[in-house]
């Protein structure tokens with residue numbers, strides 16, 4: 001890289017980081033929770049909107065679900081509010097991911113003094129090949145980005161709902177079976193669609209480390225991430241190294257995500273000629289049609305296929 005280009009890159013990075021700082025400050029929107037339509041419904045609290053959707057799919061009208069992290073909010077850096085203690089206090093069952101994704105729930109549960117079961121959806125699942133995080137710190141928590149693993153989450157959810165509400169056992173079993181059939185279709189769709197991308201175009205860089213299970217299941221290669229963790233902006237030097245790696249490894253696309261600014265992805269893409277796949281959904285649902293797990297996964301697959309086949 002010439003000095004002039006290095007200077008230009010550093011200037012661009014400065015701008016991009018400023019935009020990211022502004023973008024993060026405004027993140028968050030009203031919660032996904034809605035008043036219970038059925039007054040006898042089982043009250044469930046989850047850490048993220050994605051788990052809330054899984055609970056809704058399995059539990060149907062027997063449950064009312066409230067996500068602590070609002071739609072578009074960031075689970076990794078979430079800072080619970082005092083009102084969240086009350087939400088946990090009122091819950092009959094609490095679902096979290098575990099694996100370091102939502103550790104902040106621990107103090108919330110302690111403050112709430114709740115006796116409700118706290119179910120860890122991602123911990124110790126049979127049939128999962130756990131992957132290490134790219135930047136150390138143990139196992140990567142984003143298991144749900146593989147639809148077959150989301151189906152295991154749904155199984156654990158049905159089990160916990162049945163324990164809390166035995167009268168609903170057959171409803172939860174039926175909800176689980178119907179949902180698992182749809183997740184199996186989703187899994188096949190993702191495999192088929194991403195399988196249609198030429199092999200030499202399947203290497204990508206992602207914004208944060210959310211895609212290793214998605215990549216392993218559907219046949220992509222992740223060759224780096226822009227940030228070590230959400231909330232930790234990279235240094236100009238780290239970005240310059242990533243730019244070199246993107247060039248050296250012929251990375252086809254940079255994945256950017258709906259809840260983060262895509263400025264850094266665009267900066268790297270402009271330097272390297274890689275495509276940007278923006279508005280992918282990883283840790284939160286969005287607006288329709290990405291307002292469900294199924295919807296956001298299909299959206300992600302379609303965006304990735306369009307970008308990687310496009311060039």
Ligand SMILES: [Zn+2]
Pocket residue numbers: 076142208209210282283
């Ligand atoms: Zn994440």
